[in-house]
Amino acid sequence: MNQTIMQVVPVTFTYPVHFTEHLFEPQQALLRDTLAGPGPSGDHAPRVLCVVDDGVLAAFPELAAQIQTYFAAQPGLRLVAPPLGVPGGERCKSDPDVVGRIHEAINAHGIDRHAYVIAVGGGAVLDMVGYAAATAHRGVRLVRVPTTVLSQNDSAVGVKNSVNAFGKKNWLGTFAPPHAVLNDRAFLTTLEDRDWLGGLSEALKVALLKDTAFFDWLEANAAALAARDREAMDHAVYRCAELHLQHISGSGDPFERGSSRPLDFGHWAAHKLESLSGYRLRHGEAVAVGIALDCTYAALNGLLPEAAWRRILNVLRTLGLAVYVPELGTGTQDASDPRSVLSGLNEFREHLGGRLTIPLLTGIGQPVEVHEMDHDLLRRAITVLEDLQAQASSPSVLHLHSQGVL
């Protein structure tokens, strides 16, 4: 006798994303309040393990002591050890020993499903600590304290974590919403220019996909952002994070079970360029090039009006973000050559599974999905970008036609 039970498991994840400053200063209640509730923690003071990006420790030499002072003043919380430093940047995602060390600390200090791991750092450290926390005891509570533009406005507000394996980016990972995200803008002041600027390509991306008013604002404020105006950055981070959060909660597919990843505009090339550069390129820098490439492609094939293309490329250039990198020109420029950026199309399909689905633009704020890209046209787009990058020309003279390709 055959029988079937259709199982339906509804789960709702809820977490706050706070925007604040000076999180670890003694009088700040936010961190303490975040760790106290919600949930019945019984008669034990919750344990807290803190893991910090060593780039952040170098930029803020007083931070480790400050964290210990903060917790010493909280009788309701138990910092189980001095903050644990880990290598910042992509290194920490590529070395499996680092995840092992986080697991060991979680085990040694008795961090359980009602205890907390606080991760302070860039997107790479948060991805790696997030993976370790999500797999220990089927998930201990993770509080993310992102310290770069990219992590504050994109990677740390979402539901994903990962590390690299088999030489492949993000091969291991899970979907695991955090307990809370605490965006402390003071951390951004010490970023290198490339990290200050690189993260803005995600803001441009999400504006192009979802919010023409935000694009207009970015266009008007690009020069201020490039000059490290803090107020402009505050707004850019907040609005970008908000748009990402709205997408995740409202998309109907937060755990990406379908083939389409509408937020991954410009990302098929970005992922490939990061890997081709041996991670010399940061994610945000690679996304800037990826956006430039897909916009130029769309303009060349007539999907995107030239005027819109010009505005987008101008914003990238005003932000000081490169639109061409040598990795665009490596290999045989053939999709079957793994050294060529074109092979990124198929790798992107493989990572998502199912059918190749690429978001492109028909206008600012007007995405469409396509299921193939013409390789000749992509090669022409690359040539346009190479010429553009070489020119010292002021942005206003950008013309696709004058690039001699149309």
Next chain:
Amino acid sequence: MNQTIMQVVPVTFTYPVHFTEHLFEPQQALLRDTLAGPGPSGDHAPRVLCVVDDGVLAAFPELAAQIQTYFAAQPGLRLVAPPLGVPGGERCKSDPDVVGRIHEAINAHGIDRHAYVIAVGGGAVLDMVGYAAATAHRGVRLVRVPTTVLSQNDSAVGVKNSVNAFGKKNWLGTFAPPHAVLNDRAFLTTLEDRDWLGGLSEALKVALLKDTAFFDWLEANAAALAARDREAMDHAVYRCAELHLQHISGSGDPFERGSSRPLDFGHWAAHKLESLSGYRLRHGEAVAVGIALDCTYAALNGLLPEAAWRRILNVLRTLGLAVYVPELGTGTQDASDPRSVLSGLNEFREHLGGRLTIPLLTGIGQPVEVHEMDHDLLRRAITVLEDLQAQASSPSVLHLHSQGVL
């Protein structure tokens, strides 16, 4: 300026649990239909990697060939390699190399988020393959084909996976609902008696917590089940699976974020006994002892009427399940001694986090939660069980009083 965005991420997981027979026979459409849909798989035939418990391969020597024949007849599916054998039982969860081998196979054969891993085996193999599948590419599709009573009626129908680490059971794991569960009753015929019977303690557990009619049925059919009546087993597996599924979908806490785990009746001792025995005891066998212990404790402290206690112990004994094992008597019988079963109380609290929460019974089908257990009374309960197990007495003469303790 401080701002907060409250993020809400609703996710609904849906999967079928099928009860069938002879899944891999050529004319069976169920497996093919399960892998074809749902979701747009585009123009590529989905890839399938099959991992099989070596205990199952030994019991069904023709199985590997049968699986290959089945897939050879399906043009819409691509079996990427001959079925991959893995060690059956707890060994596969304790050796990190086994997870590594599954990851390698997933990578080598290009299994992506729209491709399938089919895991065929006991609860241990399904937990281990489930963990590997859930962490590869943030989760590839897992089809579970459980081959033991325990996995068909409990472990494989749920949302958890795990492997052991730091010498601790299930230390690593995630919550990851499967794509589908295919319960093939033909696999049960080759189980050793201990695996046929052991899994029934989960049926008894869930009946005691949720369904007096199912308890009555188990009581009436205990002798038939012990005699390996297949029809009785069919019903026991179906109803037990159904009750577990209903609990998970209706509990409001499928990912166990609270402190209470109502289905873990008898499990604080069970987990500890498994570990004390070096996994000589199977999970189901340990649960039988755990149920006996917690029921006897509840009877001794007056929570559970003696008549109900007698019926429960009789069912366990009629099923031929031991109610006492030497591991109950090891160590100093002190909760601070890790060799004593009593230390399992605190380990249980630690694994869940938060406050100690133990389900006990006030009657059949009537659970309550308690937050502490009296150690003296637990030691007395252990003595009662030791006496009982030693007696060859017929079940009908069971009396708490005649055990000289009340």
